Amino acid sequence: MFESLSDRFDAVLTRLRxxxxxxxxxxxxALREIRLALLSADVNLRVxxxxxxxxxxxxxxxxxxxxxxxxxxxVKVVHEELRRILxxxxxxxxxxxxxxxxxxxxxxxxxxxxxxxxxLAAWFRRQGRQPLxxxxxxQRPAAVEQLRxxxxxxxxxxxxxxxxxxSVAARGLEEARRLGKDxxxxxxxxxxxxxxxxxxxxxxxxxxxEPHYTFLVIDAMTGQDAVATAEAFHKALELDGVIITKIxxxxxxxxxxxxxxxxxxxxxxxxxxxxxxxxxxxHPDRMADRILGMGDVLSLIEKAxxxxxxxxxxxxxxxxxEGSFTLEDFLEQMQQLKKMGPLSGLVGMIxxxxxxxxxxEVDDDxxxxxxxIIHSMTPEERRNPAIINGSRRSRIAAGSGTTTTExxxxxxxxxxxxxxxxxxxxxxxxxxxxxxxxxxxxxRSNNKKKKRGR
Ligand SMILES: Nc1nc2c(ncn2[C@@H]2O[C@H](COP(=O)(O)OP(=O)(O)OP(=O)(O)O)[C@@H](O)[C@H]2O)c(=O)[nH]1
Ligand SMILES: [Mg+2]
Numbered sequence: 001m002f003e004s005l006s007d008r009f010d011a012v013l014t015r016l017r018x019x020x021x022x023x024x025x026x027x028x029x030a031l032r033e034i035r036l037a038l039l040s041a042d043v044n045l046r047v048x049x050x051x052x053x054x055x056x057x058x059x060x061x062x063x064x065x066x067x068x069x070x071x072x073x074x075v076k077v078v079h080e081e082l083r084r085i086l087x088x089x090x091x092x093x094x095x096x097x098x099x100x101x102x103x104x105x106x107x108x109x110x111x112x113x114x115x116x117x118x119x120l121a122a123w124f125r126r127q128g129r130q131p132l133x134x135x136x137x138x139q140r141p142a143a144v145e146q147l148r149x150x151x152x153x154x155x156x157x158x159x160x161x162x163x164x165x166x167s168v169a170a171r172g173l174e175e176a177r178r179l180g181k182d183x184x185x186x187x188x189x190x191x192x193x194x195x196x197x198x199x200x201x202x203x204x205x206x207x208x209x210e211p212h213y214t215f216l217v218i219d220a221m222t223g224q225d226a227v228a229t230a231e232a233f234h235k236a237l238e239l240d241g242v243i244i245t246k247i248x249x250x251x252x253x254x255x256x257x258x259x260x261x262x263x264x265x266x267x268x269x270x271x272x273x274x275x276x277x278x279x280x281x282x283h284p285d286r287m288a289d290r291i292l293g294m295g296d297v298l299s300l301i302e303k304a305x306x307x308x309x310x311x312x313x314x315x316x317x318x319x320x321x322e323g324s325f326t327l328e329d330f331l332e333q334m335q336q337l338k339k340m341g342p343l344s345g346l347v348g349m350i351x352x353x354x355x356x357x358x359x360x361e362v363d364d365d366x367x368x369x370x371x372x373i374i375h376s377m378t379p380e381e382r383r384n385p386a387i388i389n390g391s392r393r394s395r396i397a398a399g400s401g402t403t404t405t406e407x408x409x410x411x412x413x414x415x416x417x418x419x420x421x422x423x424x425x426x427x428x429x430x431x432x433x434x435x436x437x438x439x440x441x442x443x444r445s446n447n448k449k450k451k452r453g454r
């Protein structure tokens with residue numbers, strides 16, 4: 001189901017996944033491809049337009065989640081939007097205080113109403129309910145017989161009589177009350193297209209049974225026609241929701257992805273095959289997972305859980321305390337800065353630091369020249385800043401577009417930081433406590449890495 005859409009999304013997102021940062025052109029290109037993917041999945045034009053607009057707004061305005069790469073960010077936003085257009089939350093079916101809870105099924109010919117009536121009956125049975133099926137389709141001679149077979153399979157009685165659909169429905173309701181049934185499921189006749197006669201009949205049935213739930217059964221494989229049908233029925237009947245059938249045969253997904261947005265009513269149940277077990281409540285989140293491919297979404301959750309890589313930060317603290325913290329580490333920390341929050345967070349984890357130091361503000365803009373300076377150093381210089389003499393200083397300043405004074409000041413501050421760390425590690429009692437927690441942190445972080453690598 002939804003294979004072609006899934007494949008196209010996969011192609012778009014695979015291309016983005018590896019990227020460290022997304023240019024505006026990358027975003028435009030991705031949105032263009034997402035738009036095409038949705039259009040070729042036969043999603044309603046307006047729904048596609050809204051979808052793309054909303055994704056763009058979130059990617060552009062965004063304060064992007066710290067723990068995600070830009071590619072993952074796109075996956076996250078697209079996932080959320082898919083979930084939203086699929087209806088957001090799964091609908092909870094509640095039961096009438098005065099039984100029976102009446103469910104009326106309507107729809108076009110061949111949409112799957114009768115099969116669905118049987119599946120629904122079996123579903124309610126699984127919820128511990130006692131349903132009664134009513135065959136109010138007297139159009140097709142075999143319709144009631146078909147329902148009886150399905151009812152028997154579900155272990156649910158079927159009531160009907162050869163009078164007319166409206167009185168069958170009314171009498172069926174009385175029967176349910178008499179038998180103490182708590183759910184009544186009414187199967188109705190379908191026609192080839194929406195017409196006055198069909199609408200008139202369902203409306204009259206609806207008036208006599210006063211359903212708690214009026215569900216329209218639509219065939220996913222008919223795409224946008226199913227959505228148009230749903231609009232027409234909703235005008236005449238006030239639908240509570242839609243039951244979508246045959247999504248096992250629907251590679252595109254257009255009806256499922258459009259109906260909620262266009263009609264304003266959610267998909268409540270979905271049918272994924274001919275057997276009674278192939279039927280369940282519709283879960284927008286799981287469907288979105290499926291469309292995007294589980295792998296992506298799982299890794300997304302994993303990432304989101306690791307919002308700030310605590311272990312990474314703790315490891316850096318450990319190295320600070322050992323005195324083995326180099327300018328390279330400093331640079332790495334800085335690159336992780338946006339991910340980790342301010343450097344003050346890192347400093348804040350060190351036990352025993354004075355408040356003034358702990359609360360030191362770290363300003364993003366102030367970081368840029370520092371980053372440039374470290375980038376202009378050789379690896380050797382980053383590991384051992386002591387070798388940076390006058391001529392190296394000028395070269396670094398020129399390479400980073402800064403001045404030798406700025407280079408000096410960075411080196412000076414780095415030296416102070418190192419000696420402060422060393423000094424703290426040597427305070428009585430402090431060193432041991434700190435290095436112990438540092439070792440623990442390092443171990444935790446290594447374990448985590450191993451787990452992830454698996
Ligand atoms: N593959 C698949 N087939 C389904 C599904 N739901 C229903 N069908 C098949 O679709 C056909 C029509 O189903 P019915 O339940 O008879 O449809 P209906 O809406 O009651 O049709 P009328 O009573 O003639 O209006 C049957 O062959 C069903 O087996 C589904 O989810 N997947
Ligand atoms: Mg039928």
